Amino acid sequence: MRFCVKCGKDCDESIDGMCLDCWLDGRELTRLPHHVDLPMCTNCGEFQFGDRWQAMDLQDAVEKAAETRIEALPDVTVTDLAVSVEEQDPYVYKVSFQLRCDVMGRQTEDSCSTIVRIKNNVCRRCSRQLGSYYEAILQIRSSKDTPKKAVDEALAMTENSVLRQSVNNKQLFITKTELVPGGVDVYLSSITLGRSLCRELADAFCAETKESPKLVGQTSDGQDMYRITYLVRLPEYHPGDVIQFEGRYYKLVRMSGNGAKVLDLLTFKERAVSRADMPDIRLHTRFDDLMDATVVSTSGDELQVMHPTNYSMVELKMPADMEPGESVKIVDIDDVMYLVP
Ligand SMILES: [Zn+2]
Numbered sequence: 001m002r003f004c005v006k007c008g009k010d011c012d013e014s015i016d017g018m019c020l021d022c023w024l025d026g027r028e029l030t031r032l033p034h035h036v037d038l039p040m041c042t043n044c045g046e047f048q049f050g051d052r053w054q055a056m057d058l059q060d061a062v063e064k065a066a067e068t069r070i071e072a073l074p075d076v077t078v079t080d081l082a083v084s085v086e087e088q089d090p091y092v093y094k095v096s097f098q099l100r101c102d103v104m105g106r107q108t109e110d111s112c113s114t115i116v117r118i119k120n121n122v123c124r125r126c127s128r129q130l131g132s133y134y135e136a137i138l139q140i141r142s143s144k145d146t147p148k149k150a151v152d153e154a155l156a157m158t159e160n161s162v163l164r165q166s167v168n169n170k171q172l173f174i175t176k177t178e179l180v181p182g183g184v185d186v187y188l189s190s191i192t193l194g195r196s197l198c199r200e201l202a203d204a205f206c207a208e209t210k211e212s213p214k215l216v217g218q219t220s221d222g223q224d225m226y227r228i229t230y231l232v233r234l235p236e237y238h239p240g241d242v243i244q245f246e247g248r249y250y251k252l253v254r255m256s257g258n259g260a261k262v263l264d265l266l267t268f269k270e271r272a273v274s275r276a277d278m279p280d281i282r283l284h285t286r287f288d289d290l291m292d293a294t295v296v297s298t299s300g301d302e303l304q305v306m307h308p309t310n311y312s313m314v315e316l317k318m319p320a321d322m323e324p325g326e327s328v329k330i331v332d333i334d335d336v337m338y339l340v341p
Pocket residue numbers: 004005006007008009018019020021022023
C-alpha cells in the first residue's frame with residue numbers, strides 16, 4: 001500500500017509520490033511561451049507556420065499560432081479547448097485557452113494564455129516575384145501575317161495554365177509580361193514551367209519551337225546555372241481560315257499536337273494533316289476576310305447566293321440542308337466561289 005508524501009492518505013496511484021489531489025493542487029498542467037511571433041507576408045498576406053506559408057483568416061492564424069505552442073506536462077492529455085482572442089493592437093493579440101485535461105483518468109481543467117505578435121515578413125514566393133526572379137523566358141512570336149488575335153490567345157492560354165499549375169505549387173508564377181515587336185515575352189519562375197508551357201502552346205497552335213539555354217552563373221556549390229529561352233513561333237494560319245495544301249483548298253478545322261483536321265471545300269470531307277506535313281500548309285484567306293452571303297434558294301444539293309460584290313447569282317455546292325435566308329461564308333479562289341461551312 002502506498003501513501004501520499006504530502007497528505008499521508010493511502011492511494012493506489014501516485015505521481016511524484018503524491019496522491020492525485022495533492023499533485024493537481026495549484027499545479028499548472030499546460031504552458032505557453034510568454035509570446036509567440038507569427039510571420040505574415042506583407043505582400044500576399046499569408047502566414048508562416050514552420051517552413052510553410054498558408055493563406056488564412058487573421059483570427060484563425062492567431063489562434064493556430066498559439067495553439068500549436070501549447071505544452072502539456074507528461075501524464076496530462078488535453079481533451080478539449082476553448083479559445084478567446086483579444087486584440088490589443090492590430091499587431092498584438094492576447095490569446096487565452098480554457099482546456100479540459102485528462103490526468104490518469106481524472107477529468108480536470110486548466111487555462112493558459114500568451115501574446116501573439118504579428119511580424120511583417122515577405123514569403124519566399126513574393127520575395128522572388130518582387131525581386132523579378134526568373135529562370136525561363138517564353139517568347140511567343142507571330143509570323144509576319146499572324147493575326148494579333150493568335151498572340152492574345154496564346155498569352156491567355158499561358159496565363160490560365162500558370163494559374164492552374166500554381167494552385168498546387170506556389171513557386172510557379174509569371175514574373176512579368178512584356179509586349180515586344182512581333183509578340184510577347186513571358187518571364188517565368190521555373191524552367192520546368194517554361195518547358196511545359198512551350199509544349200502546350202506548340203501542341204495547341206502547331207507552332208514551331210526552339211530552346212536556347214544561357215549560362216548565367218554558378219550556384220554556391222559550383223553547379224552551372226542556366227536560364228532557358230523558349231521561342232514559340234505561331235503559324236500564320238488559324239482554325240477557321242481557308243488554306244491550301246497539296247494543291248487543294250481546305251477549311252482549317254482544328255489543330256492539336258498530332259497535326260490538323262481540314263475540310264475539303266470541294267467534297268466537304270474531313271482529312272488529317274500530320275504534324276510533319278503542316279509546314280506545307282499555306283494560308284489562302286483568313287477567317288475574318290471570308291465574305292458573307294445570304295442563301296437565296298436551294299435545289300437538290302446546290303444552293304444559290306447573291307455575289308457579295310457584283311450581285312450576280314452564284315451556284316454553290318451545299319454541304320448540308322440549308323434554308324433560304326441563312327447566312328453563309330464564301331471565298332473566292334481564282335474567280336470561283338466556294339462555300340466555307
Ligand atoms: Zn495527498
